[in-house]
Amino acid sequence: MPLAMVMEGETRTIREFRGEGDMKRHLQDIGFIKGERVRVVGENAGGMICVVKDVKVALSRGLAHRIMVED
16 A cells, blocks of 8 residues: 555555656655655645654655555
8 A cells, every 4th residue: 555545643664666766766765665664643635744764754645655555
């Protein structure tokens, strides 16, 4: 399921990324790595705030739809 579908307060494991190499590289640079746990701590109409590797990161909904997660 896409990270954008995860409810506030839930934690999931990053499974894969959908998109081009530059986008994948950017996500890895900010801590989104396959196998890493990510927790959604806030959301609004434009995006969401996640914690990955103990760092809060704001993502747009479009970018969050490209991050596939699992339980």
